[in-house]
Amino acid sequence: MSDKPIRVLVAKPGLDGHDRGAKVIAQAFRNAGMEVIYTGLRQTPDQIVQTALQEDVKVVALSSLSGAHLHLFPPVVQGLENSNAGDILVLGGGVIPDEDIPRLKEAGIAEVFGPGTPTGTIVEFIKEKLIR
Amino acid sequence: MFDKDKIDRYKEKKAAWQKKQDEQVKKRPERQREFTTDSGINIETVYTPAELNTENIDSSLPGEYPFTRGVQPNMYRGRLWTMRQYAGFGTAEETNRRFRYLLEQGQTGLSVAFDLPTQIGYDSDHQMSAGEVGKVGVAIDSIIDMETLFDGIPLDKVSTSMTINSPAAILLAMYIAVAEKQGVTPERLNGTIQNDILKEYIARGTYIFPPGPSMRLITDIFAYCAKNIPNWNTISISGYHIREAGSTAVQEVAFTLADGIAYVKAAIDAGLNVDDFAPRLSFFFNAHLNFLEEIAKYRAARRLWAKIMKERFGARNPRSMMLRFHTQTAGCTLTAQQPDVNIMRVAFQALSAVLGGTQSLHTNSRDEALALPNEDSVLIALRTQQVIGYETGVADAVDPLGGSYMIERLTDEIEERARQYIEKIDSMGGAPEAIEYMQREIKDSAYLYQMDIESGKKTVIGVNKFILDTGKPEGLLRVDPAVAQRQLEKLKKLRSGRDNLRVRNILDDLAAAARGSENIMPHFIGAVKNYATLGEICDTLREVFGEYKQQIVF
Numbered sequence: 228m229s230d231k232p233i234r235v236l237v238a239k240p241g242l243d244g245h246d247r248g249a250k251v252i253a254q255a256f257r258n259a260g261m262e263v264i265y266t267g268l269r270q271t272p273d274q275i276v277q278t279a280l281q282e283d284v285k286v287v288a289l290s291s292l293s294g295a296h297l298h299l300f301p302p303v304v305q306g307l308e309n310s311n312a313g314d315i316l317v318l319g320g321g322v323i324p325d326e327d328i329p330r331l332k333e334a335g336i337a338e339v340f341g342p343g344t345p346t347g348t349i350v351e352f353i354k355e356k357l358i359r
Numbered sequence: 360m361f362d363k364d365k366i367d368r369y370k371e372k373k374a375a376w377q378k379k380q381d382e383q384v385k386k387r388p389e390r391q392r393e394f395t396t397d398s399g400i401n402i403e404t405v406y407t408p409a410e411l412n413t414e415n416i417d418s419s420l421p422g423e424y425p426f427t428r429g430v431q432p433n434m435y436r437g438r439l440w441t442m443r444q445y446a447g448f449g450t451a452e453e454t455n456r457r458f459r460y461l462l463e464q465g466q467t468g469l470s471v472a473f474d475l476p477t478q479i480g481y482d483s484d485h486q487m488s489a490g491e492v493g494k495v496g497v498a499i500d501s502i503i504d505m506e507t508l509f510d511g512i513p514l515d516k517v518s519t520s521m522t523i524n525s526p527a528a529i530l531l532a533m534y535i536a537v538a539e540k541q542g543v544t545p546e547r548l549n550g551t552i553q554n555d556i557l558k559e560y561i562a563r564g565t566y567i568f569p570p571g572p573s574m575r576l577i578t579d580i581f582a583y584c585a586k587n588i589p590n591w592n593t594i595s596i597s598g599y600h601i602r603e604a605g606s607t608a609v610q611e612v613a614f615t616l617a618d619g620i621a622y623v624k625a626a627i628d629a630g631l632n633v634d635d636f637a638p639r640l641s642f643f644f645n646a647h648l649n650f651l652e653e654i655a656k657y658r659a660a661r662r663l664w665a666k667i668m669k670e671r672f673g674a675r676n677p678r679s680m681m682l683r684f685h686t687q688t689a690g691c692t693l694t695a696q697q698p699d700v701n702i703m704r705v706a707f708q709a710l711s712a713v714l715g716g717t718q719s720l721h722t723n724s725r726d727e728a729l730a731l732p733n734e735d736s737v738l739i740a741l742r743t744q745q746v747i748g749y750e751t752g753v754a755d756a757v758d759p760l761g762g763s764y765m766i767e768r769l770t771d772e773i774e775e776r777a778r779q780y781i782e783k784i785d786s787m788g789g790a791p792e793a794i795e796y797m798q799r800e801i802k803d804s805a806y807l808y809q810m811d812i813e814s815g816k817k818t819v820i821g822v823n824k825f826i827l828d829t830g831k832p833e834g835l836l837r838v839d840p841a842v843a844q845r846q847l848e849k850l851k852k853l854r855s856g857r858d859n860l861r862v863r864n865i866l867d868d869l870a871a872a873a874r875g876s877e878n879i880m881p882h883f884i885g886a887v888k889n890y891a892t893l894g895e896i897c898d899t900l901r902e903v904f905g906e907y908k909q910q911i912v913f
Contacts, residue, residue: 242491243475250802250805269487269564293491293494297490298489298490298491299490322730324835343819
């Protein structure tokens with residue numbers, strides 16, 4: 228792994244206003260030595276893709292608790308791929324029913340982290356993926 | 360008991376006892392090095408009269424200023440709290456069915472959950488609405504949906520709470536218009552609109568317009584309702600979402616009352632007389648896990664608000680000083696793991712709200728960390744309240760824990776700490792100027808809470824202790840994806856069937872009213888009656904008022 232800190236974009240797609248989890252995970256990433264950008268609320272998938280490209284991040288962590296994840300997560304992966312940035316790791320978190328996880332993974336979301344996940348688990352997941 | 364000499368003797372006695380106890384603890388350590396509430400208030404080994412604030416004994420009785428013990432003299436001996444489950448999903452038809460089910464099961468008031476597009480003033484066919492229609496609440500685009508929502512429910516017989524903030528005036532206008540169609544005049548309506556924009560900026564996120572015009576909409580509602588809908592609660596000043604976002608109990612009280620102060624100030628600045636609108640202000644708190652601190656929290660909030668209204672704003676009508684509140688159990692404490700355990704969490708939280716003197720209560724369902732609640736889960740949640748109300752006997756005396764040394768001590772402590780926070784917010788120019796400060800405080804508390812769970816300092820059954828794989832729960836509610844399509848069809852039909860020229864003119868008049876300073880409420884009522892959609896009305900206001908840009912604090 229290079230010495231350069233990992234850059235992560237934490238993003239809130241859609242209209243959902245629950246940002247406690249997004250802010251906690253952003254802080255945890257930062258405390259783990261990563262550089263973190265947080266989009267704030269009400270982002271379209273396209274806006275998230277643009278920010279990810281501009282900020283040159285290695286990871287995009289999406290958070291949604293409103294049930295709109297199937298509509299909002301896959302277009303982010305698609306948009307990154309269309310911009311030749313398909314190597315960016317895209318993660319999902321929030322209130323996401325188990326039965327939706329296979330569909331999200333098929334769409335290219337690397338992993339989905341549900342309620343109760345320790346922040347350290349997500350940090351480790353990112354580090355492991357980016358070393359490989 | 361309040362005799363100073365006697366209390367001094369208690370202090371001596373306790374000091375000697377504590378010394379012995381401390382020696383014991385050195386030999387046999389306790390479960391924790393220190394015990395504190397969620398707000399970080401130190402918890403003594405035992406409480407005695409030595410901890411009472413003898414300088415300022417609160418000897419008020421229920422129904423008496425400063426209302427520490429309750430806003431009514433006999434509280435639940437007269438009538439139990441209103442059992443009001445927050446509900447809404449999919450279309451107005453589906454939510455109407457859930458409402459009727461809840462009323463049949465003995466619920467005593469309605470509480471409407473709107474979907475996010477409705478809360479943010481977008482029609483279901485707006486591009487930002489994609490994927491969100493009918494998901495976290497019911498989709499309401501026009502008065503036609505609103506009529507369906509309350510079909511067969513007589514609006515002069517139920518009280519209805521609506522969780523709607525930025526477009527609150529418009530949904531209230533629809534409610535008034537639907538009632539009129541039912542033959543119910545506005546003065547017979549009972550209910551609440553949340554209408555609390557400041558906590559949207561701080562913690563909840565469904566803002567539309569900037570603070571200035573938002574506060575004007577709120578004071579227009581205060582003025583309109585004071586004249587026309589005297590029994591309507593014009594605002595529900597909410598700590599609930601501040602707590603859900605991660606604040607402590609003390610911060611919840613402080614930030615909520617700071618917001619309340621800002622609304623009262625705005626209304627007075629708009630020329631209203633404090634006693635004309637303040638009796639209709641209501642509050643909304645969270646019922647979290649730290650049982651005894653929560654009970655003290657409600658008592659402290661009541662006392663502090665009464666003092667603020669009397670001393671700071673010169674209110675004379677006792678009703679202006681009464682903090683009446685709704686409570687919801689803490690969604691953020693529910694676990695996706697072993698979800699049935701949530702039933703117990705909710706029961707204790709609900710009990711704290713009842714022991715704290717709530718006026719109405721929503722009990723969360725066990726499956727809410729996974730999905731919107733299904734009918735079975737909602738029934739257990741409602742039955743939990745009914746058990747507390749009808750079986751446990753806790754509702755038979757007012758403020759039954761009042762006089763507990765610990766509860767009284769915690770009440771004093773929370774009041775004092777919240778007062779200090781409010782002073783700090785005052786020094787920044789009040790809540791509208793302190794939004795980012797409050798956001799930082801909340802965020803820091805949320806992070807600490809999470810770290811305490813991860814270090815094991817805080818136990819969450821099923822998450823960091825007593826872990827058990829119980830498999831996936833069956834029968835979770837899923838919103839039918841066809842909802843969005845049905846809303847789009849309804850909108851299309853509406854737009855082709857109405858007098859569009861008339862709608863255009865009405866929206867132009869609305870824009871002129873928004874630019875001016877007259878009360879805007881009658882314009883909303885006119886617009887919804889003529890089938891202008893929520894999104895069209897909000898777009899008109901967006902053009903005049905602009906949109907709020909969030910400052911990113913993390």
